[in-house]
Structure formats: structure tokens, C-alpha cells
Amino acid sequence: DSGVTQTPKHLITATGQRVTLRCSPRSGDLSVYWYQQSLDQGLQFLIQYYNGEERAKGNILERFSAQQFPDLHSELNLSSLELGDSALYFCASSVSTQGDTQYFGPGTRLTVL
Amino acid sequence: AQSVTQLDSQVPVFEEAPVELRCNYSSSVSVYLFWYVQYPNQGLQLLLKYLSGSTLVKGINGFEAEFNKSQTSFHLRKPSVHISDTAEYFCAVSRMDSSYKLIFGSGTRLLVRP
Numbered sequence: 001d002s003g004v005t006q007t008p009k010h011l012i013t014a015t016g017q018r019v020t021l022r023c024s025p026r027s028g029d030l031s032v033y034w035y036q037q038s039l040d041q042g043l044q045f046l047i048q049y050y051n052g053e054e055r056a057k058g059n060i061l062e063r064f065s066a067q068q069f070p071d072l073h074s075e076l077n078l079s080s081l082e083l084g085d086s087a088l089y090f091c092a093s094s095v096s097t098q099g100d101t102q103y104f105g106p107g108t109r110l111t112v113l
Numbered sequence: 114a115q116s117v118t119q120l121d122s123q124v125p126v127f128e129e130a131p132v133e134l135r136c137n138y139s140s141s142v143s144v145y146l147f148w149y150v151q152y153p154n155q156g157l158q159l160l161l162k163y164l165s166g167s168t169l170v171k172g173i174n175g176f177e178a179e180f181n182k183s184q185t186s187f188h189l190r191k192p193s194v195h196i197s198d199t200a201e202y203f204c205a206v207s208r209m210d211s212s213y214k215l216i217f218g219s220g221t222r223l224l225v226r227p
Contacts, residue, residue: 002156002158004156031213033213033214033215035215042217042218042219042220043203043215043217043220044217045214045215045216048213048214055213056213056214058214090156090157092157094213096213099145099162099164099207099209100213101147101159101162102159102213102215103159104149104156104157104158105156106155106156107156
């Protein structure tokens, strides 16, 4: 158990819909990262938040957005869903010193039908 | 930009045999190096990481990796594998300067046979 929790574990929805994925970091970790794992693109960094502020952006679509709340939990919002958005979405957290280990949650498996 | 290449998509090996999973990286700046393992239906777990110092890094579950700067490689090794080592292994890098994001390789599936 990494100490990072993600809900829900599974999500099945239809094209065009909007979903919210939730992540609670390990106690004491200020940074939260979101990654997408798909068969065709592998593991890709989406976005990082540090203590409530956006720190870095990766290959995140404009239809996707995220935020980190004062209690440090984070939410990833995916809208106008397409079939290609079906993937495993991981949240990771770290204290946020360079080279810190990122601890990964169990992931949310999103299926878009 | 950084990139990570894991040349072997799958490595089959018999139980108790040694194994090496290869990882090469490309970067114009200095990077930290990581190996993560993903068991079926689970998240990623850190095996080991190289930040600085000794180029031979020991990790959990008997794994070790050697950083070779001249060959830009960070190969993962285990002298004797177990059935329970069957999993997907990911090599990753992150820049030393400002960005903490991990750039992952495509993964190597280690399949340990009895």
C-alpha cells in the first residue's frame, strides 16, 4: 500500500460525458502528479500540482483539467469524452524535492463506450 | 527533451535464472533514473533509483541497476528470479533542474517460467 488513494477504481461511461477522478496523496506530500496509461501511448505525464498550484503540464488535452485543493487532494476532470480516452489514470504524490520518489496510487480504469 | 528506450518488450526467463532488463535514455541535461514495477491490476512501485554517487544501485526484492553515463544506460539485473517477479518493469527519468515529471519507457514484461 503506497498511501495514495484513488477513487473510483473503475468508471464506465459514454462518449460525450464528463467524469471526475479523485486522488488523496500520502500524508505530508505536497506534490500530486497525474499520469495516463494506455496501450498505444504507454505511460504519459499529464499534469503536476504543488501545494495547490499548477507546477508542470505535459500532454494533457484541453478537454482535461485538474486542480489541487487546500487539503491537498486533487481531482482530474475529463470532459467531452472520446473512445480514445479509455485508459488507466494514475495519481502519484511526492514530498517534492528533486529526485524524490513518486508514490503511485492503484489507478482508476476509465472505459468510454 | 528526454526519452527512454526499453528495447525488449518481453523477456521470458526460467525460474532461478539471472535476468537483465535494458534501459537507455537520451537527455541534453542531467537526469535522475528510476525503475518501477507494475504487478497485474496494481499501481507502480519503485524498485530503485539513481540520484548520484555510486553507479551501482541496489533496490528491493534483490534487484540492482548500474548507471553508465558514457553509454546512457541504466540496466536492471537480478541474479536469480522467482515466479513472483513476473510483472511489467518501467524505466523512467526526470530532469535534475526544475521539472519533477517522470518520462517513462514503454515497459518490459518479465515472464518467469517454472
